[in-house]
Amino acid sequence: MSLAALYQRIDQSAWVDIPEGWLQGRTIYGGLVAAMLMHKAAAAAADAGKRLLSASVTFAGPVQLGQAKLTAEVLRQGKSVTTVEVRLWQDGAVQSILLASFGAPRESSIQVSHERQAPDYPPAEQLQLAQHHPLAPECFQQMQMAWAEGQYPCTAAAQPDFGGWFRFDPARHENRAMNTADLMAAFDMWPPGVLPMYRAMAPASSLTWHLTCVHPLRNSLHDWLKYKVFTDHAAGGYATEYAHLWDADNRLIAISRQTVAVFA
16 A cells, blocks of 8 residues: 555544554554654644644554554644644554644744754765665665665664665655655654664664654655764663754755664
């Protein structure tokens, strides 16, 4: 099932069958869960004049392949900002929650541009695409990814973090304009920044994810995007990290911050 078909089903019913091909270990890839929540939130906001400003996702429990229920509540709809909460339910329990704010542009005398500059990576076409390892999560097959710096996961690296290019795999996804739900599905595909330090395959799981949008999307699913992650701290089985996402024109699209459970 394509993402567009999944979004259509979310529009038609509160209950939706999660498609195959998106497993991350024994659970569903968190980026797909976030994309489902975001599509529901945007539909609930129902205002083309407001774009996504920020979103916070809490992955309260594992989402399994099968049916899930999405419920949305508009917490406040103001002139400038609309705030929406969406919950994903399975087996009578809330497994994930998204809180999203959509805002309309307003006149302001405050202008600041201290954006993190995009790294100077070679073009994606000059880099080797990461090959899908048999033990890697199934969901990785949905994307094309090319490391431009740092080491691959589970290579006993002395230091964390990496960066590179990525996009939806053209063989699996028809090209169309990218929306905010697609952005959630794509952005979370990169593994946690500490995974290169792993000495063997072991799990890592996002607990919370906060996304701040900067410049509006003007990309298609087949366009290459640039990514870089930085780990602030890791100890006691948890890590905190932030990441930046740029388009091919080096426009900063979004900033992410995550808390990750580390099982190594």
